[in-house]
Amino acid sequence: DAGVIQSPRHEVTEMGQEVTLRCKPISGHNSLFWYRQTMMRGLELLIYFNNNVPIDDSGMPEDRFSAKMPNASFSTLKIQPSEPRDSAVYFCASSLRRGGLEADTQYFGPGTRLTVL
Amino acid sequence: AQSVTQLDSHVSVSEGTPVLLRCNYSSSYSPSLFWYVQHPNKGLQLLLKYTSAATLVKGINGFEAEFKKSETSFHLTKPSAHMSDAAEYFCVVSDRRRDDKIIFGKGTRLHILP
Secondary structure, eight states, X not given: OOOOEEEOSEEXXXXXXOEEXXXXXXXXXXXXXXXXXXXXXXXXXXXXXXXXXXXXXXXOOSTTEEEEEEETTEEEEEESSOOGGGOEEEEEXXXXXXXXXXXXXXXXXXXXXXXXX | OOEEXXXXXXXXXXXXXXXXXXXXXXOSSOOEEEEEEEOTTSOXXXXXXXXXXXXXXXXXXXXXXXXXXXXXXXXEEESSOOGGGOEEEEEEEEOTTTOSOEEEOOOEEEEEEO
């Protein structure tokens, strides 16, 4: 299994530009998560999807951020317009949500390091 | 509400000595607990997971963790540290009886001294 795939691995852009981060979850997984990691704030959950439907987007910082999951094998996180404070590592994770009370194991991608100048 | 506290932001041990990374959680019910490891410039990798079976959980790379309900702790240990263990470690709690939120600790950076 290829694991969770994220692209690009590094992105450098200028303030005001649109940025699109991409994620391909593990085949067969039905939940997908976007996280942001910074030194100051640690790891933050931005949004998660179950069966391609956004379930909780309370972590999305503001309207400049949007996420989509058009099908089970692809998701995007878009920032428009980007700002220097958006500089961070963005992780995508996927899991297989089962019924019951046991929490699912999340499998993380390698991350996209975003730098906004 | 659920919460997780990693008591040390940095831990330094000498190679070959035991490792102890501390984690305390708060949950009203019976939580699922995880430890993840993040090596520099890498994604997070699952070390081990507790889900109400055995209270002592063995993970990869010789790590293990013990669930102690009376102490609300889930400390991570390893008998003998290796240089390759230098990384950041995250304790995670989730309680599906309450909600679907997954709460990450702030992380503990483990330094291995030669």
